[in-house]
Amino acid sequence: MIEHMGKRAKYALRESIHKTSEEIDGALMKMAQGIRDNQDVILKANAEDMRLAHESGMNKAMQDRLLLTPERVEGMARGLEATAKLPSPLNKVLWEREIREGLVAKKVSVPLGVIGFIYESRPNVSAEAGGLCFKAGNSVILKGGKEAFYSNRSIVDSLRASMKESGFSQDLIQLVTDNSREVTRELMMATEWIDVLIPRGGPGLIKSVLENARVPVIETGIGNCHIYVDAEADLLKAVPIIVNAKMQRPSVCNAVETLLVHQDVAGEFLPKVREALSGVELRGCKKTVKILPDIQEASMEDFATEFADLILAIKVLGSVDEAIEHIREYGSGHSDSILTENRNHASKFTREVDSAVVYVNASTRFTDGGEFGFGGEIGISTQKLHARGPMGLEELTSNKYILEGKGHTR
Numbered sequence: 001m002i003e004h005m006g007k008r009a010k011y012a013l014r015e016s017i018h019k020t021s022e023e024i025d026g027a028l029m030k031m032a033q034g035i036r037d038n039q040d041v042i043l044k045a046n047a048e049d050m051r052l053a054h055e056s057g058m059n060k061a062m063q064d065r066l067l068l069t070p071e072r073v074e075g076m077a078r079g080l081e082a083t084a085k086l087p088s089p090l091n092k093v094l095w096e097r098e099i100r101e102g103l104v105a106k107k108v109s110v111p112l113g114v115i116g117f118i119y120e121s122r123p124n125v126s127a128e129a130g131g132l133c134f135k136a137g138n139s140v141i142l143k144g145g146k147e148a149f150y151s152n153r154s155i156v157d158s159l160r161a162s163m164k165e166s167g168f169s170q171d172l173i174q175l176v177t178d179n180s181r182e183v184t185r186e187l188m189m190a191t192e193w194i195d196v197l198i199p200r201g202g203p204g205l206i207k208s209v210l211e212n213a214r215v216p217v218i219e220t221g222i223g224n225c226h227i228y229v230d231a232e233a234d235l236l237k238a239v240p241i242i243v244n245a246k247m248q249r250p251s252v253c254n255a256v257e258t259l260l261v262h263q264d265v266a267g268e269f270l271p272k273v274r275e276a277l278s279g280v281e282l283r284g285c286k287k288t289v290k291i292l293p294d295i296q297e298a299s300m301e302d303f304a305t306e307f308a309d310l311i312l313a314i315k316v317l318g319s320v321d322e323a324i325e326h327i328r329e330y331g332s333g334h335s336d337s338i339l340t341e342n343r344n345h346a347s348k349f350t351r352e353v354d355s356a357v358v359y360v361n362a363s364t365r366f367t368d369g370g371e372f373g374f375g376g377e378i379g380i381s382t383q384k385l386h387a388r389g390p391m392g393l394e395e396l397t398s399n400k401y402i403l404e405g406k407g408h409t410r
Helices: 002-014 021-037 037-054 060-066 070-085 124-134 146-166 181-189 201-214 235-247 264-276 286-291 320-330 343-350
Strands: 093-100 101-109 114-119 139-143 173-175 197-202 225-229 256-262 281-284 311-317 335-339 357-360 397-404
Touching: 002 139, 002 173, 002 181, 002 225, 002 397, 021 124, 021 146, 037 070, 060 093, 060 146, 070 124, 114 124, 114 181, 114 281, 114 343, 124 146, 124 173, 139 181, 146 173, 146 335, 181 201, 181 397, 197 201, 197 225, 225 235, 225 320, 235 256, 235 264, 235 335, 256 320, 264 286, 264 311, 264 320, 286 311, 320 335, 320 343, 335 343, 357 397
Parallel strands: 114 139, 114 197, 139 173, 225 256, 225 335, 256 311, 281 311, 335 357
Antiparallel strands: 093 101, 101 397
């Protein structure tokens, strides 16, 4: 199956190489309208996925990731429109130099090629990833989770129909409809047909891809995100920041999972946080439990866990250095924030915390391609090669060098 899809994907790239950026953007606008026109079909398909999820006992946080509403469908359409309005990332001269008299070298941005994208739960990612890969001149083979099978199929069918109407090959966006492990392994091994593999999902999926793939992988990481409340934090600002980071959408990877609080403000601050985080299960270190005696004591495993749920681990510590050390030990390199009015502490934190996105006095929920103005994201990379942080159009390109001479020899 993957060999057949890969051949079609490569042929579709050759067919589309002469398309202009205006034609690509027009197709994206048509895709957006197609999503709107097919809203009822998409919601009906999602209702079937939700029924099966409920029957299987899927937890509420994961059901929230799976659920589509009219507002979320409209969000998919708007994301495609936003992507269409961004400048093309292709054929940009990134570097130019005359390396010999009359011999000019240029570094130019080009597509990555055929992208294999393995992801879980959130069906809106189908539109987001498909649109971004298409805009950046790539083909994409989508492999969604079985829990979103009907939703993903209806969304991709809509995208492909709009592409055909716009004069593009439908094979630029393909969906793997076989949910077997054998086909997933085939995708991970298809070095002849897939240029790069991007996984997006939970720790189990990421680990499986990293351990089994022969295709080069851009690692997107889990989100064990931290907020550190410094001794010199503005506590009035801190409470709503933490509420937003934990409660606005707890199932996503940029939600805060561990709250670190300086011991000088913990006695005053933690009761305020508990009151504001109504409905959130708190698990604290021994010092935290002395202040909030009715909460559960946290285990070491809790501090290493991405809960993706209304659960928050809390630790009281003595300095910004201790906070940095805790993040080094337990963090996932995703998103971490310091709340402080001390510029020296803020500078130290941003310099020494080695995460893809580091914040000062802000919620971690802004780690998002849409919020960064990328039109969306295909994932949030926690690696350091090629791409790091929210991956938008620029991260879905590579480069080649073009040399123009006048009969030069070496």
